Amino acid sequence: MITVENLTKRYGGFTAVDDISFEVRPGSVVGFLGPNGAGKSTAMRMMTGLTPATSGRSTVLGKPYRDLHNPGRQVGVMLDASAQHPGRTGREVLRLAAIQIGVPKSRVDEALAIVGLTEEEAGRRVRNYSLGMRQRLGLASALLGEPEVLILDEPANGLDPQGIHWMRGLLRGFADGGGTVLLSSHLLHEVQVIADDLVMIGRGQIVAMGTKDELLSRGGTTVRSTNDEALYAALSRAEVSVTSVPSGLVVDAEPGVVGQIALDERIVLLELRSGGSEGLEEMFLSLTASTSREGTAA
Structure with a gap:
């Protein structure tokens, strides 16, 4: 369970996230949608304790993220797949993470297998990874501790169509097994296939939210x-x-x-x-058109 209550972040006179509230329930995938600069990444950084909130609060599994006993075992987070040491191999990245969160070395091989990185790929330096391979490694890191919750920022960036199809199946299976998934994206079709609920954000404010079927009917x-x-x-x-x-x-x-x-x-x-999916996309574009702020806060 993820709960966000009146979450706000201001930088001087600029409001990056403006009084947002929503929930992500166990067994569901929630698509957190908005144009570039809408405030999605800032909101996720507050949820995971990386950015202090100006006001409001968020909890994961009933507690603020910083109060979780071993967050890596409870919450899988991927906010920036490129934030990995370029001189280490993929396997070394995961081994160090395994030591930090206290999982056995065998879990590294399991995580690599889950995300489809081969033995040869796992032995390469991260600097030589494609963006899609970095995304897979980031997902492996998020899944390493067998968490109950996943918080993922733009996880399909750099994946080819086959990779996007694979990711959808992975996340859908995780939620169907009782997991909680919050998935951000600026592309509607990227998450529409697997999302149960959608939260649409523009200029830091929620402009629409509800179940996918409800929003489709409003298309x-x-x-x-x-x-x-x-x-x-x-x-x-x-x-x-x-x-x-x-x-x-x-x-x-x-x-x-x-x-x-x-x-x-x-x-x-x-x-x-x-309506249908096309109507939902048009509704999203019309709702966020006046609130897009390309090139400002993410």
């Missing part, structure tokens, strides 16, 4: 026409909520209603579809 109708400006005006006159997005319009109404309004206005439709 609305996506429509694209030969004259989106005129269609937007017609929908607004009909008192239908509508948002303009790069791919067209997202409308809070059934496709039949949208189609009838377009017909009445003699506007030719090029695309008309209900």
